[in-house]
Each structure stands twice: as structure tokens, then as C-alpha cells.
Amino acid sequence: MHRENPVDPGLRAALRLRLGRLDLDVELAVEPGEVAALLGPNGAGKTTVLRALAGLLRLTDGRVVLDGRVLEDTAARVRAPAERRPVGMVFQDYLLFPHLSVVENVAFGLRARGVRRAAARRTARDWLERLGLPGVADASPRTLSGGQQQRVALARALATDPRMLLLDEPLAALDVSVRAEVRRDLRRHMREFAGVNLLVTHDPLEAIALADRLIVIEEGRIVQAGTPAEVTARPRSAYVADLVGVNLLHGRASGDAIELEAGGRLEVVGAGSGEVFAVVPPHSVSLWRSRPDGSPRNVWRGRAAGLDLLGDRVRVRVDAGPQPTLVAEVTPAAVAELGLAEGSDVWISVKATEVRVYSI
Amino acid sequence: MVPGRVPVLVSATVALLLAGCGGVAAQPAASSTPQVSGSLTVLAAASLTQAFTKIGDQVHAKYPGVDIRFSFAGSPTLVTQIQQGAPGDIFASADQANMQKVVTGGLALTAPAVFAHNKLEIAVQSGNPRHITSVSDLANPSLKVDVCAPGVPCGTYSTTVFGRAGIRVTPVSQEQDVKSVLTKVGLGEADAGIVYATDVKSAGGQVQGVAIPDDQNVTAEYPIVELKTTQSEPAAKTFVDYVLGAQGQKVLADFGFLPKATS
Amino acid sequence: MVRPVQPLNPVLVVLAAAAALFFVLPLAGLVARTPWASALGILSDPQVQLALRLSVICSLASTGLAIVLGVPLAWVLARLRFPGRSLLRGLTTLPMVLPPVVGGVALLLAFGRRGLLGAPIAGATGLSLPFTTPGVIVAESFVAMPFLVIAVEAGLRSMDVRFEEAARTLGAGRWTVFRRVTLPLIGPSLAAGAVLAWSRALGEFGATITFAGNFPGTTQTAPLAIYIDLESGQLPSAVILSLLLVVVSLAVLVALRGRYLGED
Numbered sequence: 021m022h023r024e025n026p027v028d029p030g031l032r033a034a035l036r037l038r039l040g041r042l043d044l045d046v047e048l049a050v051e052p053g054e055v056a057a058l059l060g061p062n063g064a065g066k067t068t069v070l071r072a073l074a075g076l077l078r079l080t081d082g083r084v085v086l087d088g089r090v091l092e093d094t095a096a097r098v099r100a101p102a103e104r105r106p107v108g109m110v111f112q113d114y115l116l117f118p119h120l121s122v123v124e125n126v127a128f129g130l131r132a133r134g135v136r137r138a139a140a141r142r143t144a145r146d147w148l149e150r151l152g153l154p155g156v157a158d159a160s161p162r163t164l165s166g167g168q169q170q171r172v173a174l175a176r177a178l179a180t181d182p183r184m185l186l187l188d189e190p191l192a193a194l195d196v197s198v199r200a201e202v203r204r205d206l207r208r209h210m211r212e213f214a215g216v217n218l219l220v221t222h223d224p225l226e227a228i229a230l231a232d233r234l235i236v237i238e239e240g241r242i243v244q245a246g247t248p249a250e251v252t253a254r255p256r257s258a259y260v261a262d263l264v265g266v267n268l269l270h271g272r273a274s275g276d277a278i279e280l281e282a283g284g285r286l287e288v289v290g291a292g293s294g295e296v297f298a299v300v301p302p303h304s305v306s307l308w309r310s311r312p313d314g315s316p317r318n319v320w321r322g323r324a325a326g327l328d329l330l331g332d333r334v335r336v337r338v339d340a341g342p343q344p345t346l347v348a349e350v351t352p353a354a355v356a357e358l359g360l361a362e363g364s365d366v367w368i369s370v371k372a373t374e375v376r377v378y379s380i
Numbered sequence: 381m382v383p384g385r386v387p388v389l390v391s392a393t394v395a396l397l398l399a400g401c402g403g404v405a406a407q408p409a410a411s412s413t414p415q416v417s418g419s420l421t422v423l424a425a426a427s428l429t430q431a432f433t434k435i436g437d438q439v440h441a442k443y444p445g446v447d448i449r450f451s452f453a454g455s456p457t458l459v460t461q462i463q464q465g466a467p468g469d470i471f472a473s474a475d476q477a478n479m480q481k482v483v484t485g486g487l488a489l490t491a492p493a494v495f496a497h498n499k500l501e502i503a504v505q506s507g508n509p510r511h512i513t514s515v516s517d518l519a520n521p522s523l524k525v526d527v528c529a530p531g532v533p534c535g536t537y538s539t540t541v542f543g544r545a546g547i548r549v550t551p552v553s554q555e556q557d558v559k560s561v562l563t564k565v566g567l568g569e570a571d572a573g574i575v576y577a578t579d580v581k582s583a584g585g586q587v588q589g590v591a592i593p594d595d596q597n598v599t600a601e602y603p604i605v606e607l608k609t610t611q612s613e614p615a616a617k618t619f620v621d622y623v624l625g626a627q628g629q630k631v632l633a634d635f636g637f638l639p640k641a642t643s
Numbered sequence: 644m645v646r647p648v649q650p651l652n653p654v655l656v657v658l659a660a661a662a663a664l665f666f667v668l669p670l671a672g673l674v675a676r677t678p679w680a681s682a683l684g685i686l687s688d689p690q691v692q693l694a695l696r697l698s699v700i701c702s703l704a705s706t707g708l709a710i711v712l713g714v715p716l717a718w719v720l721a722r723l724r725f726p727g728r729s730l731l732r733g734l735t736t737l738p739m740v741l742p743p744v745v746g747g748v749a750l751l752l753a754f755g756r757r758g759l760l761g762a763p764i765a766g767a768t769g770l771s772l773p774f775t776t777p778g779v780i781v782a783e784s785f786v787a788m789p790f791l792v793i794a795v796e797a798g799l800r801s802m803d804v805r806f807e808e809a810a811r812t813l814g815a816g817r818w819t820v821f822r823r824v825t826l827p828l829i830g831p832s833l834a835a836g837a838v839l840a841w842s843r844a845l846g847e848f849g850a851t852i853t854f855a856g857n858f859p860g861t862t863q864t865a866p867l868a869i870y871i872d873l874e875s876g877q878l879p880s881a882v883i884l885s886l887l888l889v890v891v892s893l894a895v896l897v898a899l900r901g902r903y904l905g906e907d
Contacts, residue, residue: 074812075811075812076808076811076812101811102808102811102812103811103812103813103814103815103816103817104814105812107812108812108813109809109812111805111809115803115805115806115808115809117806117809117810117824118828119827119828119830128810128813128815128823129813129814129815131823132810132813132814132815132816132819132823133814176813177812177813180813180814454874456874456875456876457874457875459876460873460874460875460876463876481876524774526856529857529871529875531875551858552773552774552856552858552861553774553856553857553858553862554857554858554859554863554871555856555857556857556871556874564856567751567755567756567757568755568756568757569751569755569756569757569771569773569774570774
């Protein structure tokens with residue numbers, strides 16, 4: 021391909037392509053050793069990004085450069101096919117070759133590159149040991165548990181010594197009961213990998229647990245990127261807000277009040293001016309049987325539209341007419357005391373000091 | 381009583397009585413053959429295809445009550461069908477050997493009668509591109525020669541011809557009837573084939589004929605017979621008589637067959 | 644606990660029995676009329692042995708040809724999209740519904756000495772397929788290949804294409820992907836298709852006799868020999884050969900044990 025450029029390691033990609041109804045236009049930059057997670061709803065284009073980076077899809081327009089090596093450049097009409105990219109991929113349902121044993125699966129990439137059978141198998145066994153699977157080398161993939169299959173798939177991808185590792189929903193196919201444990205293991209292996217690490221998921225918990233960086237993608241566009249803390253603290257889309265379970269409002273600020281786009285008005289502290297997001301944590305929303313008489317600045321009347329028991333809390337969604345819909349988090353005892361049910365009249369209040377505002 | 385009048389009276393009465401008992405009053409006789417009718421299946425050797433079809437038309441025209449269906453195939457094929465009980469009224473073979481199988485099997489109603497003769501001829505592609513002029517030319521191994529299978533009359537006859545010419549010929553194929561041989565030559569797949577002179581004539585411009593001299597040639601004898609399985613003996617007899625009669629013989633001669641009696 | 648037995652519809656049983664008889668009776672007739680005494684004599688007849696040997700050689704060769712040409716065709720039909728694909732698929736299955744004699748005629752018009760392709764080849768090399776053993780192989784492949792193409796195409800379609808993608812991301816080139824991933828995964832379909840093609844080739848008659856001709860040792864395969872025997876009144880020989888072919892075909896079908904039909 022082209023000569024290596026150690027000055028610019030990592031992934032630099034500009035991807036534009038059309039696939040069915042999806043119109044993808046994203047730019048990515050991931051450093052080697054960094055774990056980035058592409059997070060988004062189904063149909064957002066996450067898997068498409070992975071497949072394009074792997075070379076399984078052609079770009080309509082754009083560039084993919086990995087460690088200074090140009091893998092694809094539509095302008096220069098350069099394209100390395102999938103088999104020539106130093107990229108390892110772990111698929112959502114692992115896709116272990118059913119007609120080959122575990123060790124043959126892991127050795128596949130090496131054999132495909134011309135390594136002799138004995139040497140390839142040795143390397144494969146090494147990888148299996150490293151990933152904690154010493155005894156299953158000669159087994160058939162069918163006989164393995166989900167967690168084991170995932171590790172074999174990872175070993176298979178890593179055995180070819182790729183410069184970039186792509187994982188498509190790595191935990192989605194697993195039972196909930198094993199997910200936590202596998203997630204911990206996966207996190208460790210991914211951090212040990214020295215190259216670029218990009219995973220795709222629709223599960224925010226997975227993303228937050230595994231990644232150093234979150235890239236939120238919706239309808240083919242990146243809507244937000246940053247550390248997990250940054251993204252969850254300052255969600256920029258309803259999707260992320262929903263994911264992290266906060267009330268996200270959007271409006272125009274002037275001093276201590278925000279005129280909300282969806283209607284209504286929120287009193288806050290030091291909002292500045294201009295277009296802003298306002299985050300109201302559900303635990304900051306209080307519920308009353310009758311109009312409260314006290315310090316909260318934001319008080320209005322509404323109707324309980326839905327109640328969800330989450331662990332030992334109850335989330336109550338309150339529709340409030342011209343004012344925004346808010347989700348409040350209260351104890352089950354409070355619900356009982358208030359006699360809350362779907363359709364009940366209720367008053368809510370939010371302290372201005374508990375509203376987090378940040379400009380768009 | 382007057383003695384002379386009683387006998388007259390008696391004879392007159394007797395005459396009247398006799399006339400009454402005589403049935404239908406005598407009428408002048410009309411010249412009409414009783415109309416023959418029936419459905420016939422004629423099993424005939426392939427080489428008789430064109431000639432017999434025409435004879436069939438003529439018979440039907442003359443006796444509209446007679447419907448004729450033909451089944452043309454190699455003679456051994458027809459023999460097997462007859463032996464296995466296929467319904468047929470008449471069998472016309474291209475050689476005596478096959479006819480004998482039917483006779484000895486007790487399947488013939490009448491005694492076979494020879495109705496025609498035929499001679500063999502070499503069929504070549506029109507224009508004779510391989511310049512074949514005699515039987516001995518066929519010994520050339522680079523030529524593709526097609527013949528009938530042994531057991532099929534023209535196949536048996538071909539072997540005799542080759543023997544008389546003193547040559548060995550390895551044919552490229554052995555066909556079940558003579559028309560297939562003709563087709564292969566006509567299609568250009570075979571360079572030459574041994575067929576009947578009548579076949580060359582009926583093929584028109586598709587093939588050309590190279591004569592076989594009499595000292596090498598074989599005279600094929602064609603017998604015809606009514607079968608025991610006939611459903612309509614009068615109609616069958618009518619057909620056979622027609623074939624053996626002047627009109628049938630004329631048709632056969634038109635198609636190149638030699639007459640039934642070789643003198 | 645006794646499972647309740649569903650009462651069978653008598654009409655259904657009668658019809659099914661009739662259908663079974665329909666298949667069993669002809670075979671029973673064959674076995675009943677077999678002249679066991681003369682069997683050995685017939686089987687050691689050189690012409691019979693020639694026919695059998697030719698049948699085996701030609702059917703195997705035509706199956707081989709069907710695989711070599713049919714697998715790529717199946718791949719193209721299953722994996723590529725191009726205008727006229729359904730037409731092409733229809734054409735490749737045509738020999739299955741065409742009367743074999745018609746196939747023979749068509750082959751003559753294409754590959755005969757005056758045929759579309761045969762004429763220039765004969766002109767240049769002096770060679771032509773009719774009356775030759777390769778001609779038999781071509782005729783048999785013509786009728787047998789569709790079975791293979793259909794089976795392999797079905798196998799390719801039902802296979803998860805993503806296995807091929809996974810192989811590519813591991814660095815396998817197209818040929819390696821085909822050899823080490825695709826072929827093993829469609830193995831059963833390929834095997835079933837090959838066996839069906841082989842048995843069809845073994846039994847082929849109409850196209851062979853029309854296109855290749857009939858000569859002992861060169862083009863007279865077992866089915867042709869049976870036909871010839873029958874036509875010339877040699878029933879015992881025909882029956883023995885027929886029985887042999889039936890036994891062989893039956894053995895093959897039993898060995899497949901309904902795998903082609905999806906039984907386990």
C-alpha cells in the first residue's frame with residue numbers, strides 16, 4: 021500500500037456512504053491503545069461504520085487511514101480490499117466456522133496468510149491460553165458456551181496481529197447472567213491490545229464500562245463525542261438523555277430563566293443567554309398532593325402519566341400541559357402516601373439550583 | 381265338373397301360392413360390392429413409410445369406411461411389439477427372417493405374401509463431398525459410415541453387401557431403422573449410410589445415391605401378412621389385396637420399389 | 644399414558660396404497676421375470692460388459708464435468724446480481740423438463756458437424772462429438788447438470804454469507820474463502836447434487852441415442868443396450884441389465900437416505 025507514517029498513528033477516517041435508507045456521514049479519529057465505543061439506536065449506522073472500516077463496504081466518498089497507511093481514498097481511487105486490511109473483527113454472533121475446530125478457527129487467519137500449519141496452530145494455542153481457554157482447542161465451536169465462543173472469536177481476530185480491532189455488539193449475544201463477568205474480561209483484553217479499538221453497541225452500560233471514549237451516532241451522523249462522564253453529564257440528544265435517565269430540556273436562556281422550546285418556562289441559576297440544554301435529574305423533581313408552598317421556583321400542576329418500578333425507586337412521568345413533561349424519581353412509600361396512580365392529579369416542583377444548564 | 385279345368389285351377393293356385401312363398405318378387409340385380417368398413421393398424425417396416433402412406437390414402441378414398449393407422453419402425457421392433465401382444469391388423473416386413481418369427485410364433489392369420497422387392501444403395505451427402513463412388517470406398521477408416529443394427533433387415537443386408545465387396549467396415553453407429561440412417565447422412569453427421577434405393581429416392585435433394593452393382597447388392601424381399609389379432613378381417617384383407625393388386629403395385633413402383641414377382 | 648391414535652381416513656389410506664403399488668409393481672414385475680438361471684451367462688457377455696463399463700465411465704465423467712461447470716454457474720446464480728439472471732436460471736433448468744430426445748436434437752444442432760459451434764470446430768480440427776464417447780458424456784452432462792446446479796445454488800443461498808465476510812477480514816483471498824469456507828459449508832448440498840446428477844446420467848437414453856448414436860463399446864451405454872435388446876426381442880438380456888441398473892440406483896438412493904429431501 022503506502023509507506024508507514026509513524027508520525028500519525030491511529031485511525032483517521034471520513035466515511036460517507038448510502039446504504040438503503042441510511043445516509044452515513046461521519047468522521048472518526050481514534051488513537052492506538054484507545055478504546056472507543058460507537059453508541060446509538062438501531063439503524064443509526066453503527067455496524068455500517070464497522071463494515072466500511074473493515075473493507076466489507078465501499079465508501080461513496082471519503083478516506084480511511086490507519087497508522088499512516090491509506091486503506092481507502094475515494095478521491096485517489098485507492099482501496100484495499102478487506103482481506104488486505106490489518107483489521108480484526110469480532111462479529112455479533114461470533115461467526116466461528118462450524119466445520120473447523122476451535123484451534124483451526126483461531127489459526128485460520130494465519131494459515132490464510134501463508135503460515136504453515138504447525139506454526140499457526142502453536143500461535144493459536146498461545147492465544148487461547150492467553151484468553152483463558154486452554155482446554156478447548158480441539159473442541160467444536162458448537163459445544164462452547166457463549167462466553168467461550170466470544171473469547172475464541174476474539175482470539176481469532178487477534179491472532180493475525182491486526183492494527184485495529186473492531187467489535188460488533190460484543191456482549192449482545194450473551195445471557196444477562198454472564199454478561200458482567202465477560203464484560204470485565206473483555207475490558208481487560210481490550211486494554212491489553214495496543215492498536216486502535218473500536219466497538220459498537222446500543223447498550224450504554226456496555227459502552228461506559230468498556231470504553232475510554234463514547235461516540236454517539238444517530239441517523240448516520242455523530243451527535244456527540246467525549247468521555248463517558250462528559251457525555252452522560254451533558255447529553256446532547258434525547259437518545260443519550262434517555263439512556264442515562266435524565267430529563268433533558270432545550271430552550272433559550274436569558275439570565276435566570278429559560279424559555280423552553282417545547283413550551284413553558286424554567287427558572288434556573290446563571291443560565292447566561294442563548295440556546296441552551298437544561299438537565300433536570302429525576303431525583304430533583306418532587307411530587308405533591310397539592311400546590312406546595314415553599315422555596316422551589318419551578319412549580320406546576322400535572323397528571324401522572326406512567327409509573328415504573330426501577331429497583332427500589334419509582335419513576336413517575338408527569339405530563340404538565342404547557343409545561344414540559346418531566347420524570348420524577350420517588351420511593352414506593354411516597355407513591356402510596358400520595359395515592360398516586362396513572363391519571364392522578366399531582367403537583368411537581370424543581371429547585372432552580374438543581375437544574376444544570378449548558379450551552380449548545 | 382269339366383275334367384280339364386281342375387288341373388289348370390290347381391296349377392294356377394299352386395303358381396300363385398309359389399309366387400307368394402317365393403318371397404320378394406324378382407328384381408333386376410344391381411352391381412354393388414358390400415361396403416367394407418373397419419379400423420386398421422398397419423405395422424410396416426420404416427422403408428415403406430412414404431409408399432404405404434399413399435396407399436393408405438387411396439384405400440380410404442376407395443373404401444371410406446376403412447380407417448387406417450400406420451406404425452412404421454424397424455422390422456425387429458415391430459416383431460417384438462407383435463410378440464408382446466401389441467394390437468395390429470397387418471404386418472409388412474422388410475425381410476423374410478423377421479416375418480418368419482411372426483409366423484412360427486403362431487401370430488399370423490394368413491400365409492405371408494411377397495408384395496415388393498428393393499435394392500440397397502449408398503446414401504451420401506448431396507454433392508458427394510467425400511467422392512464416394514463404390515462400396516469399397518467405404519472401407520476408408522476416415523469415413524463415418526452409418527448402418528442399421530444387426531437384426532434390422534437393412535443391417536443384415538449391409539453385412540452381406542460388405543462381405544460380397546470383400547471389405548471390413550466399422551460403422552459409427554447402428555440404427556434401429558433405416559430412416560434414422562438416412563437422417564444421420566442428411567444431417568451431415570455421417571458421410572455415408574447403407575439404405576434402400578427407395579429411401580434415397582424419397583429423400584429428395586437431402587441426400588444423393590451411389591449405386592451398388594448387382595453382384596455386390598442384395599435384393600430385399602418384402603412379405604405382408606394379416607395378423608391373428610385383427611379386429612376387422614374384411615378390411616385387412618381388402619388392404620392386403622390392394623397392396624398386391626395393380627393399383628398398389630403402381631404406387632410401390634412410383635416410389636422405386638421393384639415388383640412383387642422378380643423374373 | 645396411552646397416546647390417543649388419530650383415526651386414519653380410509654380414502655387416504657387407499658390412495659396412498661395405490662400410489663405405493665404404482666411404484667412397487669413394475670419393479671416387482673422386473674424381479675419376477677428375471678431369468679436367474681441365465682443371469683450369469685448374460686452378465687459375462689462381452690457386449691453386456693462393454694455397455695456396463697461404458698455406462699460407469701461416462702456417468703462418472705459427466706458428473707465430473709457437471710461439477711466443474713456447474714459449481715461456478717451455481718455460484719454466479721446465487722451470489723451475483725445481473726440483468727437476465729432469472730432467465731439464465733430458467734435456461735439451466737430447462738433440460739430437466741425437456742424430453743431428452745429434444746435435448747439430443749438440440750445438441751445436434753449446436754455441436755453436430757453442421758452445428759452452430761460444431762461446424763467451425765469440425766472445419767478446423769476435423770473432430771466432432773456425435774458418434775464418440777465424449778459425445779455421450781456431453782449428452783449426459785446436458786441432462787444431469789441442472790440437478791447439480793440447483794442443489795448447489797440452494798446450498799449457497801442457505802449458507803450464511805457472513806462466514807465468507809469473516810474469512811475475508813481474517814485475510815483470506817477469494818479463492819481461499821471459497822476453498823476453506825464456502826465449499827465445506829455447502830458440502831452436503833454438493834454431494835447430494837452430484838449423486839443425483841450421477842444417477843440421472845447413468846439412466847440417460849434419449850439424448851444419448853439421438854446425439855451420440857449407438858455403437859457397442861463407443862456409445863452403447865447400458866440403457867441403450869437394454870433398448871436394443873428389447874427391440875430385437877432379447878427380453879432376458881434386457882431384464883437382467885434393467886435389474887442391475889435398478890439395483891445400483893436404489894443402492895445410491897438408500898445411501899443418500901433422504902438427505903436430499905431434508906430428512907435427518
